[in-house]
Amino acid sequence: MGVGKTTIGELVAQKLYRSFIDIDKEIEQEFGMSTTEIFTIHGEKVFRDRERELIQSYCEQQKLKIISIGGGAFMQPEVREACLANCTVLYLDVSWEEWKERLDILIENRPVLQNRSIEEIEQLFHERQGAYSLNNSTLMVDDQSAEEIADHIVESLKHAWDLYEPH
Numbered sequence: 001m002g003v004g005k006t007t008i009g010e011l012v013a014q015k016l017y018r019s020f021i022d023i024d025k026e027i028e029q030e031f032g033m034s035t036t037e038i039f040t041i042h043g044e045k046v047f048r049d050r051e052r053e054l055i056q057s058y059c060e061q062q063k064l065k066i067i068s069i070g071g072g073a074f075m076q077p078e079v080r081e082a083c084l085a086n087c088t089v090l091y092l093d094v095s096w097e098e099w100k101e102r103l104d105i106l107i108e109n110r111p112v113l114q115n116r117s118i119e120e121i122e123q124l125f126h127e128r129q130g131a132y133s134l135n136n137s138t139l140m141v142d143d144q145s146a147e148e149i150a151d152h153i154v155e156s157l158k159h160a161w162d163l164y165e166p167h
Contacts, residue, residue, distance in 0.1 A: 001071030001113075001128075002099060002106040003092045004146055011150035013066040016157070021067045023054055035070075036114075044112075048076065055079050059086040072112055075131050084134065088160075090153060091135040096125055098142045 006022050013020035024035055027050055031038050038047045051073050058067050059082040067087070073079050083089050103121065106113060113121055137156065141149050 001110055002102050003071075003094045003141060004149070005068040005092060007146045008092065008141075008149050008153070009066050009068040011146060012153050015150060015154045016064075016066070019063075019065045021058060021065055023051055023058075023067065023069045023073065026054055027051060035110075048072070052076055052079055056082045059083055071110075071128065075128060080131060080134055084136075088137070088157070089135040091132050091138045092149070093132070093138050093140045095140075095142050096122060099125060 006025075009022065010020050012018075027038065027047065028034055030050070031042070033041070035047065051070065055067070055069055055073060056078065058065065069079065069083070074083070100118075100122075103113075103118075112124065116124070139149065139152065144152075
């Protein structure tokens with residue numbers, strides 16, 4: 001949450017000539033309202049159910065896409081299983097200290113952070129680390145620009161494709 005998945009995902013997709021899908025934006029368009037409004041009006045369960053359905057659907061497609069999923073999505077076992085079974089899962093890791101600096105801009109648009117103390121937010125941050133550690137590759141993003149991170153991801157993917165391409 002708030003690590004720059006959308007910005008970085010868009011850059012990676014552009015550099016690899018792929019489509020980019022932001023699951024949160026897809027849901028917002030479908031409901032015609034922001035994530036915060038969906039949480040308030042329909043509840044988190046409705047949002048999470050639709051999120052899971054969309055992610056599972058995209059994961060089952062054979063088309064090469066770059067998909068950004070929200071920080072809470074990966075907490076759902078069904079989402080983790082679908083992603084890990086069908087996709088290359090990249091975890092953009094950020095330190096608590098770096099992430100805490102972004103809180104002012106994050107709280108407004110992240111319903112799971114609203115009405116929580118800094119201690120509760122830190123606990124949520126650390127609780128999610130266990131689920132996030134289940135991935136194909138972790139990239140620490142502290143002190144790097146979105147462009148640098150995207151370039152690193154693209155080069156890593158190209159290298160992996162060269163190594164594992166059937167000959």
